[in-house]
Amino acid sequence: MRLITANPVLRHILVPLGQMLAFIAGAGAVLSTFVVLSAFLFRSTITEFDLVERTLLILPEVLLNGVTIGFVYATIALGYTMVYGVLEFINFAHSEIFMVGGVVGVEFLLYLQSRGTLAASAGASHYLIIGVAILIGMLASGPLAMAIERVAYRPLRNAPRLVPLISAIGMSFFLQDAVRFILSITTGQFNVILPEFGPFDNFVQIGPQDSPLSIQIQIKSVIVIGVAVVMLVGLNYLVNATRVGKAIRAVAQDRSASSLMGIDVNRIIALTFLIGGALGGAAGVLYALKFTRLDPFVGFFPGLKAFTAAVLGGIGNLTGALLGGLVLGMLESFGASYLSIFTRGAFGAEYKDILAFAILIIVLIFRPSGLLGQTVGQKA
Amino acid sequence: MSKRKFAFFALVVIASLVLAACGGPAPGSKGTIKIATQSPLSGPQSVLGVDIKNGADLALEQLGGPLRDMGFALQLAPYDDQATPDVGVANAKNVVADPDILCGVGHLNSGVMIPSSEEYHTAGLAFVSPANTNPVVTTRGYLEVNRVVGRDDVQAPVAEEYAFKELAAKSVYIIHDKTAYGQGVAEFFRSAAEEDGLTVSGFEGTEETANFDPIITPIMAAPPDVVFFAGIYSQAGVFFKQTRDAGYEGTFLGTDGMDTSELASLAGDALTRGGGMAYTTVAGPASAYPKAAQFATDFQAKFGAAPQPFAAQGFDSAGVCLKAIENAATANNGDKPERAAVAQAIRALTYEGLTGTIAFDEIGDLPVAKYFIIKVNATSADTWGNNVIVTSFDLPSPGQ
Numbered sequence: 001m002r003l004i005t006a007n008p009v010l011r012h013i014l015v016p017l018g019q020m021l022a023f024i025a026g027a028g029a030v031l032s033t034f035v036v037l038s039a040f041l042f043r044s045t046i047t048e049f050d051l052v053e054r055t056l057l058i059l060p061e062v063l064l065n066g067v068t069i070g071f072v073y074a075t076i077a078l079g080y081t082m083v084y085g086v087l088e089f090i091n092f093a094h095s096e097i098f099m100v101g102g103v104v105g106v107e108f109l110l111y112l113q114s115r116g117t118l119a120a121s122a123g124a125s126h127y128l129i130i131g132v133a134i135l136i137g138m139l140a141s142g143p144l145a146m147a148i149e150r151v152a153y154r155p156l157r158n159a160p161r162l163v164p165l166i167s168a169i170g171m172s173f174f175l176q177d178a179v180r181f182i183l184s185i186t187t188g189q190f191n192v193i194l195p196e197f198g199p200f201d202n203f204v205q206i207g208p209q210d211s212p213l214s215i216q217i218q219i220k221s222v223i224v225i226g227v228a229v230v231m232l233v234g235l236n237y238l239v240n241a242t243r244v245g246k247a248i249r250a251v252a253q254d255r256s257a258s259s260l261m262g263i264d265v266n267r268i269i270a271l272t273f274l275i276g277g278a279l280g281g282a283a284g285v286l287y288a289l290k291f292t293r294l295d296p297f298v299g300f301f302p303g304l305k306a307f308t309a310a311v312l313g314g315i316g317n318l319t320g321a322l323l324g325g326l327v328l329g330m331l332e333s334f335g336a337s338y339l340s341i342f343t344r345g346a347f348g349a350e351y352k353d354i355l356a357f358a359i360l361i362i363v364l365i366f367r368p369s370g371l372l373g374q375t376v377g378q379k380a
Numbered sequence: 381m382s383k384r385k386f387a388f389f390a391l392v393v394i395a396s397l398v399l400a401a402c403g404g405p406a407p408g409s410k411g412t413i414k415i416a417t418q419s420p421l422s423g424p425q426s427v428l429g430v431d432i433k434n435g436a437d438l439a440l441e442q443l444g445g446p447l448r449d450m451g452f453a454l455q456l457a458p459y460d461d462q463a464t465p466d467v468g469v470a471n472a473k474n475v476v477a478d479p480d481i482l483c484g485v486g487h488l489n490s491g492v493m494i495p496s497s498e499e500y501h502t503a504g505l506a507f508v509s510p511a512n513t514n515p516v517v518t519t520r521g522y523l524e525v526n527r528v529v530g531r532d533d534v535q536a537p538v539a540e541e542y543a544f545k546e547l548a549a550k551s552v553y554i555i556h557d558k559t560a561y562g563q564g565v566a567e568f569f570r571s572a573a574e575e576d577g578l579t580v581s582g583f584e585g586t587e588e589t590a591n592f593d594p595i596i597t598p599i600m601a602a603p604p605d606v607v608f609f610a611g612i613y614s615q616a617g618v619f620f621k622q623t624r625d626a627g628y629e630g631t632f633l634g635t636d637g638m639d640t641s642e643l644a645s646l647a648g649d650a651l652t653r654g655g656g657m658a659y660t661t662v663a664g665p666a667s668a669y670p671k672a673a674q675f676a677t678d679f680q681a682k683f684g685a686a687p688q689p690f691a692a693q694g695f696d697s698a699g700v701c702l703k704a705i706e707n708a709a710t711a712n713n714g715d716k717p718e719r720a721a722v723a724q725a726i727r728a729l730t731y732e733g734l735t736g737t738i739a740f741d742e743i744g745d746l747p748v749a750k751y752f753i754i755k756v757n758a759t760s761a762d763t764w765g766n767n768v769i770v771t772s773f774d775l776p777s778p779g780q
């Protein structure tokens with residue numbers, strides 16, 4: 001313990017990792033207990049199959065789905081929450097920044113496919129290609145977010161708070177249709193489909209063979225979770241343990257005071273957008289890897305969910321975005337998989353969002369600033 | 381230019397105009413007639429929607445001769461309904477407000493056609509649908525609403541019979557897209573399945589387009605012999621791919637909304653692995669219609685791509701419109717007919733189209749429509765032509 005507290009690098013890597021595990025275990029345990037108890041309770045009402053058995057059978061898969069989508073939400077949510085922390089405004093164009101990153105990354109893969117590189121690649125080079133695609137998505141989205149800040153938000157920085165919000169919504173529409181326009185004049189394809197290559201659809205086994213604890217997980221889900229974890233930890237380290245991070249936190253706390261201390265506020269704000277945008281772009285490529293299809297309007301729902309996750313966790317708080325994303329992802333996964341089974345089809349998977357948002361509202365009634373909004377004072 | 385030269389040119393121009401006018405009614409001298417099309421020209425379903433418009437465009441070019449000879453200028457008025465009911469209804473208001481539009485071709489989606497056709501009905505404007513299969517489209521009994529394809533209350537039992545008899549399925553999981561079309565087919569399928577004693581392991585509606593994991597997990601827990609998806613390719617393709625990747629080995633069964641090569645580019649070899657995939661459709665491939673061969677060549681030449689399903693139906697729908705307008709104009713002494721006369725002329729018509737003889741019963745359905753079951757042998761858009769027709773049926777319309 002002493003080693004951890006003494007060494008800042010270790011501390012800022014191990015603590016967020018521990019938090020992640022705690023959040024996953026906590027949210028998973030609460031929700032699993034709830035469904036298993038409900039299954040025992042309602043066991044007698046369903047005669048065609050054993051409700052408890054069915055519930056336990058799919059439980060590991062449901063948890064895994066929840067964690068995977070939760071990490072995607074969390075990665076996008078960081079973009080919202082960082083900008084909110086620094087500027088106290090919601091960057092509604094972030095969902096389109098996410099979409100642009102995904103589209104650019106997949107177009108890069110499609111280009112490789114047309115050159116025959118994908119078909120010729122083998123073994124570890126598949127992972128390298130995905131890594132490069134993620135980097136390219138980040139390179140497209142980060143500067144794009146920075147440019148949007150320069151064009152659409154900086155001139156309005158001292159305007160009433162609603163004005164940049166409208167500007168953000170306008171930017172979001174502009175980006176959707178700009179991408180649609182570019183796609184239609186270049187490729188003529190509306191759907192941007194991830195080319196098939198590599199072993200990403202295959203399953204790997206976690207845990208001992210044939211035991212109830214073993215679960216099958218797709219390689220692409222492992223990549224999604226792995227990359228997201230690395231980025232989240234990296235960001236946490238950057239914000240809490242470096243000089244730049246200190247400057248970001250200072251600007252978040254008091255813009256004019258940090259300007260007096262010699263911090264270039266505009267540069268720090270631009271940097272915040274760059275980092276948030278790059279994370280969004282990476283999330284876009286991960287999303288495409290997992291769900292295979294993108295289009296110019298695909299950003300809307302993940303963006304909305306990620307924004308919700310940021311609010312649920314306490315907007316402006318990095319750890320909160322992570323917690324919010326994981327909780328929302330799990331709620332959705334549990335809702336979609338179990339509602340239909342428990343209600344015998346009366347409420348289907350389409351009610352998952354209602355369930356998730358109902359819980360969001362309940363949380364916000366009791367904790368208006370989100371799950372972690374007050375306990376952690378530190379912003380950014 | 382000197383004054384004299386100018387006067388000479390002016391005289392030449394006037395003389396040539398007069399001469400041209402003497403050579404019979406010039407095109408456009410009796411006004412313009414427009415045929416509207418309404419289909420998704422943008423968005424995920426535009427592959428089908430654009431070709432409905434292009435089919436109608438080609439019909440105007442090739443079949444518009446008689447009307448042009450009567451002195452009318454012909455024009456296509458394409459509208460983009462974006463596969464969205466609100467947009468379709470807003471467009472419909474614009475369509476009926478244009479007095480030159482005498483007939484329309486559309487829509488792709490029943491969920492858009494049903495509310496939009498209320499506008500057409502109020503305005504007395506006839507529409508011929510190239511693709512809508514939901515029974516409600518015609519069972520309201522509107523004079524103005526017609527279709528050149530079959531109906532879901534026949535299509536779904538056809539699919540169910542295929543699952544039950546050909547595939548010998550014992551259990552089926554039903555997914556739909558929550559539109560009037562998808563949910564309608566799914567419910568007809570379910571009732572047919574329950575009659576035959578098939579186990580319906582699940583019945584789920586979803587608007588999801590990306591993350592199907594939560595729906596797939598219960599499917600994998602049940603594993604049914606057949607997964608029936610009632611909806612459109614843009615959603616189904618992703619769903620099939622994810623379900624197959626999750627390890628599902630049974631057969632996918634789909635509906636006519638999946639009848640496009642885009643499905644194969646979305647789903648890849650998920651369509652052929654395991655139990656494969658088959659779909660029912662009301663619009664067979666070009667090979668099913670002997671007369672459509674020339675159409676496919678012309679279409680390729682004009683638009684640079686092979687026609688998607690429903691393009692031939694779009695062509696026929698526009699053909700019905702043109703013929704009916706021509707008949708109504710002839711009855712009106714060669715003048716532009718009223719909309720009501722066109723609507724009645726459509727019902728009185730017997731028309732030889734690419735897809736067969738088209739005549740409408742008293743609610744606007746074909747008395748006997750064609751239904752196909754097609755097995756997919758394609759793993760990419762280029763090989764979509766390898767699909768084979770398993771069976772085809774000529775089945776009567778159930779009426780109102």
